[in-house]
Amino acid sequence: MSTQQIDAREVYKKIEAGNTDFVLLDVRTPGEFSRERIKDSINIPVDEIEQKVEKILPDKDKTIYVYCMSGSRSSHAVMFMKHLGYNNVYDIMNGILACRVYRLPLEK
Secondary structure (H helix, E strand, O other), X not given: OOOOEEOHHHHHHHHHOOOOOEEEEEOOOHHHHHHOEOOOOEEOOHHHHHHHHHHHOOOOOOEEEEXXXXXXXXXXXXXXXXXXXXXXXXXXXXXXXXXXXXXXXXXX
């Protein structure tokens, strides 16, 4: 099962266009999340995905963009969510690092 990926710039285009028909899921630690994140993200640390994701995000057809710092944890989370039956879950390639490289706005 391969991980579907999306470029951070594509996600920001959707945000800038006012598209709110998706969820931004940050799977980093609460400490990392509190320092910087993509605006309007929710935080479920990757080690809590198994216990919490179906309660917090029950709609398995909703589009979900998952990110972490570099793409390692988010890739793992996306694969696990696909295993649970999530249909439209995407890994934001290179996560926060890509946002920094492309100078995309991050919230503190």
